[in-house]
Amino acid sequence: MTTPPVCNYEGSDYQTSFWDQGGREYEDRAEAIALRRLLPKGGRLLLELGAGAGRNTPRYAGFERVVLLDYSTTQLEQAQVRLGRSDRYIYVAADIYRLPFLDGLFDAATMIRTLHHMTDAPSALAQVRNVLQPGAVFILEYANKLNLKAILRYWLGRQKWSPFTLEPVEFAVLNFDFHPKAIRAWLKDLGFSIERTLTVSHFRVGWIKRHIPPRLLAALDGLFQPTGALFQLTPSVFVRSKVEGARLKVNIPTDPVALFQCPECGSGDLLEKLDHLQCPRCEANWAVKEGIYDFRAKV
Numbered sequence: 001m002t003t004p005p006v007c008n009y010e011g012s013d014y015q016t017s018f019w020d021q022g023g024r025e026y027e028d029r030a031e032a033i034a035l036r037r038l039l040p041k042g043g044r045l046l047l048e049l050g051a052g053a054g055r056n057t058p059r060y061a062g063f064e065r066v067v068l069l070d071y072s073t074t075q076l077e078q079a080q081v082r083l084g085r086s087d088r089y090i091y092v093a094a095d096i097y098r099l100p101f102l103d104g105l106f107d108a109a110t111m112i113r114t115l116h117h118m119t120d121a122p123s124a125l126a127q128v129r130n131v132l133q134p135g136a137v138f139i140l141e142y143a144n145k146l147n148l149k150a151i152l153r154y155w156l157g158r159q160k161w162s163p164f165t166l167e168p169v170e171f172a173v174l175n176f177d178f179h180p181k182a183i184r185a186w187l188k189d190l191g192f193s194i195e196r197t198l199t200v201s202h203f204r205v206g207w208i209k210r211h212i213p214p215r216l217l218a219a220l221d222g223l224f225q226p227t228g229a230l231f232q233l234t235p236s237v238f239v240r241s242k243v244e245g246a247r248l249k250v251n252i253p254t255d256p257v258a259l260f261q262c263p264e265c266g267s268g269d270l271l272e273k274l275d276h277l278q279c280p281r282c283e284a285n286w287a288v289k290e291g292i293y294d295f296r297a298k299v
């Protein structure tokens with residue numbers, strides 16, 4: 001099966017250069033406010049897609065267990081340093097286009113600052129939909145092409161692409177901005193009903209960030225976030241949607257190995273070997289190393 005290209009973060013210092021030393025305390029705090037508003041109070045098993053170094057993971061404290069999924073093992077290693085290894089966190093290296101989980105497993109999922117690397121966003125979202133239970137909550141953050149700065153640049157003739165058209169724009173290699181209407185249509189087509197939309201990062205402008213302390217700016221952002229229900233003109237948008245259908249009592253296995261299915265042939269019941277998992281049907285082997293289940297390529 002061929003899948004779209006992956007924006008590879010292997011060996012990247014993203015967490016340090018972009019967040020810790022990149023002057024983004026305001027954005028981080030604003031996201032924390034949005035997540036507090038959108039997350040369910042609690043739940044059993046949350047899937048974090050594109051978890052990176054686990055920057056947001058501590059915010060999912062209401063959930064019994066969290067699966068951190070990322071294509072990059074070095075990002076997951078950084079997450080392990082931050083969160084530690086315990087039964088509470090399950091670290092999985094895999095491609096979002098080829099998720100290695102049983103269908104209808106999770107009661108919640110988040111995908112933050114990750115859809116913007118997806119060349120084929122609808123098929124990535126379809127993968128997410130497959131592994132969610134009926135009634136599950138999905139919190140999606142996406143980069144918005146219809147943002148105020150892009151609109152002004154377009155009107156002033158400084159940007160060729162139109163922020164008003166529905167197709168995604170690849171503003172840098174494997175970095176996409178999306179139109180809010182397109183995101184809504186994709187979610188609805190997949191059987192999600194949209195419950196709440198928040199606009200985030202209203203003040204992502206250099207001189208404002210230099211003059212107003214991040215904590216205050218994030219609090220102001222929080223005041224404006226609910227306007228997302230009416231219009232979305234910020235660079236970042238958070239949407240909470242729910243899988244249609246009534247919540248069922250789903251049996252979620254406690255053994256992490258029992259959560260998986262072979263991404264090659266779709267078989268469950270993977271066999272646990274010394275340093276890998278083996279598919280009983282197609283005999284594909286998947287490495288398990290330093291607490292990370294690796295489903296990117298067969299070994």
Ligand SMILES: C[S@@+](CC[C@H](N)C(=O)[O-])C[C@H]1O[C@@H](n2cnc3c(N)ncnc32)[C@H](O)[C@@H]1O
Pocket residue numbers: 005006007008009010049050051052053054055056069070071072075094095096097111112113114117
């Ligand atoms: C911009 S980072 C965001 C990390 C984290 N969500 C945060 O907000 O701090 C995007 C993450 O998505 C991961 N990613 C990109 N494409 C992926 C794919 N196809 N499958 C799994 N992870 C992917 C990258 O490895 C990277 O860690």
